[in-house]
Amino acid sequence: MDFEFTEAQKMLRATIREFVEKELPKDFVRKWDSDPNMTWLPEEIHRKAVALGFTAMHVPVEYGGMGGDLIDDVILSEEVSRRSAAASFGLHSGMFVRLIHTYGNEKQKNEYLPKLAKGQTGFCIGLTEPGGGTDLLGALKTTAVPDGDDFIVNGQKTYITGAHISPFTCALVITDKDAPKKSKATSLLFIDLKSPGVDIRPLHKISMHGAGSNEVYFTDVKVPKANLLGELNKGFSQLTTLLNPERILCAADTVGIAQGAYEEALEYAKTRTAFGKPIGQFQVLQHWLADMWIEIELSRLITYKAAWQFSNNEPCWMEAAAAKTFAADTAVKVTTNAMEIFAGSGLMVETDIQRYFRDARQFVFAPISNEMARNFIGELMGLPRSF
Ligand SMILES: Cc1cc2nc3c(=O)[nH]c(=O)nc-3n(C[C@H](O)[C@H](O)[C@H](O)COP(=O)(O)OP(=O)(O)OC[C@H]3O[C@@H](n4cnc5c(N)ncnc54)[C@H](O)[C@@H]3O)c2cc1C
Structure with missing residues (x-):
C-alpha cells in the first residue's frame, strides 16, 4: 500500500496553495462573498487560474489539455475549497469535460474541449427541475420535440449553477414521451443560452454566493438536432456513468471546506482567552477540535481512495457515494462546532467561519442528497431497493 502522492502531484498542490494565497486572499474572498453583484469568479483571477493550467488539467x-486524472482534480478542488468552495474548479473537470469527452462526437469534442482547456467558455449542467432533484426522472417535464433539423424545447430548470455566465447548458430533456420507461425517454442537448425563448433568472441563496445559481425557462427554443450529446433517448443512462467523479469531487470540496473551518477554529482557540487562559485549554473544546481533525482525515482518506480507484478503472460506486456522504456530513459537523468555538463573533459577516458554515450546507443534498446516496449504498449491499 502506498500513501504517497507523486512528485508532480506534490508540486501541483504547492502551486495551488501559492495561487490561493496570492489570488484568493481572505480579505478578497470576504468582499467577494458579501457583494451581491459578484456571482462568479472575477475574470482576472480566472485568467490567472487558466494560465496555471487549472482548467486544462483533465x-x-x-x-x-494536460491529460491529468481525477486525483489531480481532487487536489485542486480540496485546496481551492479550503479557501473558497465558490472558486472550486471541480465541476469543470468532473462533469463538463467528461460529458463531452465521453459522449461527444468528434466535432463537439473539437469545438468545446480546447475552449474548456483554455478557459474560453463557461458551461453549466441543466438537470434539476422544480418538481425535485432527487427523483430527477420522476420530476422531469422539459420536452424536446423534433421539428425538421431542430428540436423545439419547452420547460423549466432550476438551481442551475453558472447559467448566468455560460454560453450554453447541457440539459436533460424528454425526447420520447411514449417510451415505456422514463429512463429510456431522455436525451442530453446542448442549448445555446442566448437563443430566443431562453429566460434566465438568478436565485438568491445563503451558500456559495460566488457561484450563482439560476432558474432557466425554455419557451419554444429552437435547438439544432446536431446539438444532441451522445445517443437519442440515452441521456439518463449516459449521465449515470459520470456520477462517480462528480461525487468524488464534491467530497473533495467538502474536505476543503472542513479543513479551512478547522484551521480557523484552531487558531481562534489558541488566541481567544476566557478565565485568564486560551479557550483551547478547556477540554471540551480540545475534544471538538480533536474530533474535527479525526473526521476530516477520514473524509480525506475515503475521498482519495475513491479517486484512486476511479483513476485505476476500478469500480468505486460504494466508495464514491460514501466519500460524498461522509465528507458532507463532516463539513456540516466541523463548521457547526467551529461556529460554537467562535461564539458571538462567528455570527458576524466579517468572519470567514460563517461563510464556511453556510457553504457546507449545500453539499448535504447537492448534487445528490445524503439520504439518496445512502439508499444507493443500501442497494449496493444487496438490500431491496428503497426508492
Ligand atoms: C446551490 C445549488 C446548486 C445546484 N446546482 C445545480 C446545477 O448546476 N445543475 C443541476 O441540474 N442541479 C443543481 N442543483 C440541484 C441539486 O442537485 C438538487 O438540489 C438535489 O438533487 C436535491 O433535489 P431537491 O433540492 O429538489 O430536493 P428533493 O428532491 O425535493 O428532496 C427533498 C428531501 O427529500 C429527501 N428524499 C427524496 N427522495 C428520497 C428517498 N427516496 N429516500 C430518502 N430521502 C429522500 C431528500 O434527501 C431531501 O432531504 C443545485 C442545487 C443547489 C441547492
Missing part, C-alpha cells in the same frame, strides 16, 4: 492532451 482535458486530454490531443484536445489541448
Whole structure:
C-alpha cells in the first residue's frame, strides 16, 4: 500500500496553495462573498487560474489539455475549497469535460474541449427541475420535440449553477414521451443560452454566493438536432456513468471546506482567552477540535481512495457515494462546532467561519442528497431497493 502522492502531484498542490494565497486572499474572498453583484469568479483571477493550467488539467492532451486524472482534480478542488468552495474548479473537470469527452462526437469534442482547456467558455449542467432533484426522472417535464433539423424545447430548470455566465447548458430533456420507461425517454442537448425563448433568472441563496445559481425557462427554443450529446433517448443512462467523479469531487470540496473551518477554529482557540487562559485549554473544546481533525482525515482518506480507484478503472460506486456522504456530513459537523468555538463573533459577516458554515450546507443534498446516496449504498449491499 502506498500513501504517497507523486512528485508532480506534490508540486501541483504547492502551486495551488501559492495561487490561493496570492489570488484568493481572505480579505478578497470576504468582499467577494458579501457583494451581491459578484456571482462568479472575477475574470482576472480566472485568467490567472487558466494560465496555471487549472482548467486544462483533465482535458486530454490531443484536445489541448494536460491529460491529468481525477486525483489531480481532487487536489485542486480540496485546496481551492479550503479557501473558497465558490472558486472550486471541480465541476469543470468532473462533469463538463467528461460529458463531452465521453459522449461527444468528434466535432463537439473539437469545438468545446480546447475552449474548456483554455478557459474560453463557461458551461453549466441543466438537470434539476422544480418538481425535485432527487427523483430527477420522476420530476422531469422539459420536452424536446423534433421539428425538421431542430428540436423545439419547452420547460423549466432550476438551481442551475453558472447559467448566468455560460454560453450554453447541457440539459436533460424528454425526447420520447411514449417510451415505456422514463429512463429510456431522455436525451442530453446542448442549448445555446442566448437563443430566443431562453429566460434566465438568478436565485438568491445563503451558500456559495460566488457561484450563482439560476432558474432557466425554455419557451419554444429552437435547438439544432446536431446539438444532441451522445445517443437519442440515452441521456439518463449516459449521465449515470459520470456520477462517480462528480461525487468524488464534491467530497473533495467538502474536505476543503472542513479543513479551512478547522484551521480557523484552531487558531481562534489558541488566541481567544476566557478565565485568564486560551479557550483551547478547556477540554471540551480540545475534544471538538480533536474530533474535527479525526473526521476530516477520514473524509480525506475515503475521498482519495475513491479517486484512486476511479483513476485505476476500478469500480468505486460504494466508495464514491460514501466519500460524498461522509465528507458532507463532516463539513456540516466541523463548521457547526467551529461556529460554537467562535461564539458571538462567528455570527458576524466579517468572519470567514460563517461563510464556511453556510457553504457546507449545500453539499448535504447537492448534487445528490445524503439520504439518496445512502439508499444507493443500501442497494449496493444487496438490500431491496428503497426508492
Ligand atoms: C446551490 C445549488 C446548486 C445546484 N446546482 C445545480 C446545477 O448546476 N445543475 C443541476 O441540474 N442541479 C443543481 N442543483 C440541484 C441539486 O442537485 C438538487 O438540489 C438535489 O438533487 C436535491 O433535489 P431537491 O433540492 O429538489 O430536493 P428533493 O428532491 O425535493 O428532496 C427533498 C428531501 O427529500 C429527501 N428524499 C427524496 N427522495 C428520497 C428517498 N427516496 N429516500 C430518502 N430521502 C429522500 C431528500 O434527501 C431531501 O432531504 C443545485 C442545487 C443547489 C441547492
